[in-house]
Amino acid sequence: MVILTLNCGSSSAKYQVYDWANKDILAVGVVERIGLEYSTIEHKANGKEEYHAEFSSPTHKEAIELIIRMLLDDEYGVIQDLKEIGAVGHRVLHGGEVFKQSALVTDEVIEQLKKVIPLGPLHMPANIMGIEAARKAMPNVPQAIVLDTAWHQTMPDEAFMYAVPYEWYTKYNVRRYGFHGTSHLYCAKRAAVVLGKENKDTNVIICHIGNGASVCAVKNGVCVDTSMGLTPLEGLVMGSRSGDIDPAIIPYMMENTGMSAKEMDTALNKKSGLIGLCGKSDRRDVLKASQEGDLRAKLAIDMECRRLKKYIGGYATLLEGKLDAIVFTAGVGEMARHIRLGSCKGLEAIGAKLDEHKNEVCFSRNGEFVISTDDSPVKILVIPTDEELVMTEDAYALMNGTYDVHTNFHY
Amino acid sequence: MVILTLNCGSSSAKYQVYDWANKDILAVGVVERIGLEYSTIEHKANGKEEYHAEFSSPTHKEAIELIIRMLLDDEYGVIQDLKEIGAVGHRVLHGGEVFKQSALVTDEVIEQLKKVIPLGPLHMPANIMGIEAARKAMPNVPQAIVLDTAWHQTMPDEAFMYAVPYEWYTKYNVRRYGFHGTSHLYCAKRAAVVLGKENKDTNVIICHIGNGASVCAVKNGVCVDTSMGLTPLEGLVMGSRSGDIDPAIIPYMMENTGMSAKEMDTALNKKSGLIGLCGKSDRRDVLKASQEGDLRAKLAIDMECRRLKKYIGGYATLLEGKLDAIVFTAGVGEMARHIRLGSCKGLEAIGAKLDEHKNEVCFSRNGEFVISTDDSPVKILVIPTDEELVMTEDAYALMNGTYDVHTNFHY
Numbered sequence: 136m137v138i139l140t141l142n143c144g145s146s147s148a149k150y151q152v153y154d155w156a157n158k159d160i161l162a163v164g165v166v167e168r169i170g171l172e173y174s175t176i177e178h179k180a181n182g183k184e185e186y187h188a189e190f191s192s193p194t195h196k197e198a199i200e201l202i203i204r205m206l207l208d209d210e211y212g213v214i215q216d217l218k219e220i221g222a223v224g225h226r227v228l229h230g231g232e233v234f235k236q237s238a239l240v241t242d243e244v245i246e247q248l249k250k251v252i253p254l255g256p257l258h259m260p261a262n263i264m265g266i267e268a269a270r271k272a273m274p275n276v277p278q279a280i281v282l283d284t285a286w287h288q289t290m291p292d293e294a295f296m297y298a299v300p301y302e303w304y305t306k307y308n309v310r311r312y313g314f315h316g317t318s319h320l321y322c323a324k325r326a327a328v329v330l331g332k333e334n335k336d337t338n339v340i341i342c343h344i345g346n347g348a349s350v351c352a353v354k355n356g357v358c359v360d361t362s363m364g365l366t367p368l369e370g371l372v373m374g375s376r377s378g379d380i381d382p383a384i385i386p387y388m389m390e391n392t393g394m395s396a397k398e399m400d401t402a403l404n405k406k407s408g409l410i411g412l413c414g415k416s417d418r419r420d421v422l423k424a425s426q427e428g429d430l431r432a433k434l435a436i437d438m439e440c441r442r443l444k445k446y447i448g449g450y451a452t453l454l455e456g457k458l459d460a461i462v463f464t465a466g467v468g469e470m471a472r473h474i475r476l477g478s479c480k481g482l483e484a485i486g487a488k489l490d491e492h493k494n495e496v497c498f499s500r501n502g503e504f505v506i507s508t509d510d511s512p513v514k515i516l517v518i519p520t521d522e523e524l525v526m527t528e529d530a531y532a533l534m535n536g537t538y539d540v541h542t543n544f545h546y
Numbered sequence: 547m548v549i550l551t552l553n554c555g556s557s558s559a560k561y562q563v564y565d566w567a568n569k570d571i572l573a574v575g576v577v578e579r580i581g582l583e584y585s586t587i588e589h590k591a592n593g594k595e596e597y598h599a600e601f602s603s604p605t606h607k608e609a610i611e612l613i614i615r616m617l618l619d620d621e622y623g624v625i626q627d628l629k630e631i632g633a634v635g636h637r638v639l640h641g642g643e644v645f646k647q648s649a650l651v652t653d654e655v656i657e658q659l660k661k662v663i664p665l666g667p668l669h670m671p672a673n674i675m676g677i678e679a680a681r682k683a684m685p686n687v688p689q690a691i692v693l694d695t696a697w698h699q700t701m702p703d704e705a706f707m708y709a710v711p712y713e714w715y716t717k718y719n720v721r722r723y724g725f726h727g728t729s730h731l732y733c734a735k736r737a738a739v740v741l742g743k744e745n746k747d748t749n750v751i752i753c754h755i756g757n758g759a760s761v762c763a764v765k766n767g768v769c770v771d772t773s774m775g776l777t778p779l780e781g782l783v784m785g786s787r788s789g790d791i792d793p794a795i796i797p798y799m800m801e802n803t804g805m806s807a808k809e810m811d812t813a814l815n816k817k818s819g820l821i822g823l824c825g826k827s828d829r830r831d832v833l834k835a836s837q838e839g840d841l842r843a844k845l846a847i848d849m850e851c852r853r854l855k856k857y858i859g860g861y862a863t864l865l866e867g868k869l870d871a872i873v874f875t876a877g878v879g880e881m882a883r884h885i886r887l888g889s890c891k892g893l894e895a896i897g898a899k900l901d902e903h904k905n906e907v908c909f910s911r912n913g914e915f916v917i918s919t920d921d922s923p924v925k926i927l928v929i930p931t932d933e934e935l936v937m938t939e940d941a942y943a944l945m946n947g948t949y950d951v952h953t954n955f956h957y
């Protein structure tokens with residue numbers, strides 16, 4: 136039996152096929168340019184050559200049919216019969232306050248997801264289209280949704296509420312939801328394993344730093360705070376997103392430039408962060424520019440590290456001195472040693488001491504590392520994240536009737 | 547010789563007369579409703595009865611003339627002759643990047659202040675009117691400006707820049723300025739005295755919590771970070787201001803409700819914070835409501851404390867484990883024991899242990915207290931702020947030619 140996972144973006148569909156019995160990835164791929172004049176597919180099956188092609192895929196329906204054809208293909212495929220697919224796991228951006236964990240898709244579930252569209256107007260329609268197309272193409276296969284927000288639903292109200300007019304919450308659902316939940320859940324559980332502790336006794340701060348980035352405070356195995364909010368804009372300095380700013384900057388700039396609310400949203404999401412500061416967002420490019428004397432690139436690195444360090448210190452106080460470890464994950468967290476170094480400078484204040492040598496030699500996405508000094512009261516870990524694995528396992532468990540809250544089972 | 551200090555708001559002018567030789571306040575007062583059909587004055591001279599009256603004061607000019615008449619008044623006055631006024635100190639909201647410390651007023655200084663009006667459109671015109679009116683009324687008296695932003699000009703660029711398009715800084719002066727500078731300066735210096743250290747060796751975190759509230763990280767006696775930003779909206783949960791939110795909430799709410807940028811600014815500055823959450827902003831009222839079972843009031847208290855705690859933890863990492871003390875000041879910081887208690891819960895993570903009994907018995911604005919346990923590595927202090935004293939001393943020193951950067955002299 137295989138588990139298929141699907142991640143549908145506005146114009147793309149990523150997929151992975153996982154062999155449950157052998158715990159092995161059989162194929163990964165992506166369809167891009169969905170809805171444009173021609174679409175592309177990149178498909179890579181284990182031990183086979185990579186396959187690229189152009190197709191016509193006006194909607195996610197054709198994309199998913201195409202993916203299924205590839206999986207069954209004589210030359211590039213990995214299964215003989217659709218019946219081999221035991222379950223499908225769909226990545227969904229937003230579950231509002233309804234979904235506190237992964238769930239099997241029903242008509243009612245889809246109705247509930249549709250209600251959440253205003254909270255993720257760019258992603259949710261694509262997520263829902265993907266689910267509907269997969270249900271049509273595989274009507275007898277159980278489908279599960281795995282939500283970026285679900286993990287964070289354990290936050291107390293003092294963490295998820297904003298100090299804005301109360302009716303913004305009751306009427307417009309304005310609250311902190313948090314994102315990257317699947318990754319934070321994975322890392323929280325792996326951290327418990329690395330630390331040799333039970334999930335429910337583990338207190339960690341997880342820094343998921345990719346192009347998008349968020350920090351999460353985990354107390355007794357569950358999320359108690361996170362840096363992303365109503366949307367993925369809030370919090371850290373990211374590749375192209377501002378993270379935290381004085382909110383008054385928005386009306387100030389709108390009044391001074393005549394920018395619209397939409398243009399402002401775009402500026403803060405796409406033209407800010409590292410891009411806004413120095414014109415680059417890939418941390419390798421920013422580092423290189425900084426080393427070559429580009430002062431704005433240096434500023435961008437300093438700001439990224441400083442913001443992260445402040446969040447870590449802030450979250451340490453929420454854990455009341457019981458912090459076990461700080462975890463770095465995702466592209467930057469796993470690979471960008473200079474960002475880890477800069478962010479950890481000063482963390483002695485909360486009992487975390489980086490071993491600079493261990494940090495320096497750790498830049499693999501294939502292993503879990505401890506990069507704090509042996510005598511550091513708080514450990515610093517690097518854990519390669521694996522959101523696909525969580526999606527696969529949740530889809531399997533839901534299909535199998537063995538799904539449980541994550542604090543009750545181990546990887 | 548006396549020093550007069552003036553604090554001109556959009557429709558008010560507060561004043562204080564200080565006897566330099568005897569280190570004594572001779573009179574305080576306020577003119578309100580400037581520009582309305584009638585204005586009021588409240589005047590209180592040492593050892594004399596309080597005086598209330600209605601006057602006509604269409605502009606700050608008449609208000610200041612009125613204040614001078616009161617000071618010279620036979621019955622309620624405190625001086626015989628204008629010549630006794632050695633200097634006037636004016637509180638000014640914003641000095642942009644030009645003013646890094648207090649300065650004597652010249653024509654050029656006024657021109658420079660006018661350039662900063664866009665950064666403080668509500669306060670700066672009144673501040674400037676007050677200065678001009680005082681110069682006219684007392685042409686031979688040296689006048690000094692004391693700026694809310696000046697103290698924060700020592701922040702490094704990684705602290706004062708936002709991760710937004712770089713030209714927002716170069717073209718529109720969008721950066722973190724910080725406010726409450728006079729209070730933070732006063733508390734930093736008093737903390738050094740209480741700790742028995744030199745200013746330049748003192749590392750403290752100052753929590754100025756009044757109706758407006760800001761935190762300041764002080765490293766080696768100077769400001770390295772603060773929570774207020776381009777405007778006083780950013781940072782903590784305040785009486786009526788939101789502090790930090792997901793910036794995306796603004797375009798989201800504007801799109802969903804049709805609010806304008808101006809209305810949004812008003813909502814975040816006047817209808818948010820504690821008012822937005824529970825309808826009250828005075829901490830005594832909020833506490834009472836919470837004790838009577840009002841869950842939103844409880845939420846407001848929890849959120850105020852949590853936000854502050856997170857800032858303190860974040861700033862502790864900037865001071866790299868060399869934090870000497872946390873200082874509470876201003877109305878709430880000095881008086882609201884429950885806010886201090888809630889904010890300090892968890893600060894063991896950074897080595898600060900509150901003595902709950904000492905905290906409970908400390909609610910006077912007339913003394914400096916240590917409220918941490920005797921064995922707490924990081925002290926927790928309550929220091930009643932005194933912005934008027936800084937204004938008085940700066941005005942005196944500038945007039946006298948003895949003004950120096952604050953790290954070089956003591957209170």
Ligand SMILES: Nc1ncnc2c1ncn2[C@@H]1O[C@H](COP(=O)(O)OP(=O)(O)O)[C@@H](O)[C@H]1O
Nearest residue numbers: 344345346347416417418419465466467470471
């Ligand atoms: N070797 C490396 N050194 C430094 N940074 C790296 C390295 N490899 C990847 N990165 C950073 O990781 C980012 C992508 O992170 P990832 O988590 O894969 O992305 P996403 O957030 O898009 O899922 C890249 O933009 C780059 O900045």
Ligand SMILES: Nc1ncnc2c1ncn2[C@@H]1O[C@H](COP(=O)(O)OP(=O)(O)O)[C@@H](O)[C@H]1O
Nearest residue numbers: 755756757758827828829830876877878881882
């Ligand atoms: N005894 C008290 N207990 C609790 N809170 C108090 C007490 N006295 C004053 N406060 C709080 O202090 C606030 C005013 O602080 P202050 O620094 O004087 O104000 P501002 O920021 O306007 O200068 C009040 O709104 C109230 O919330």
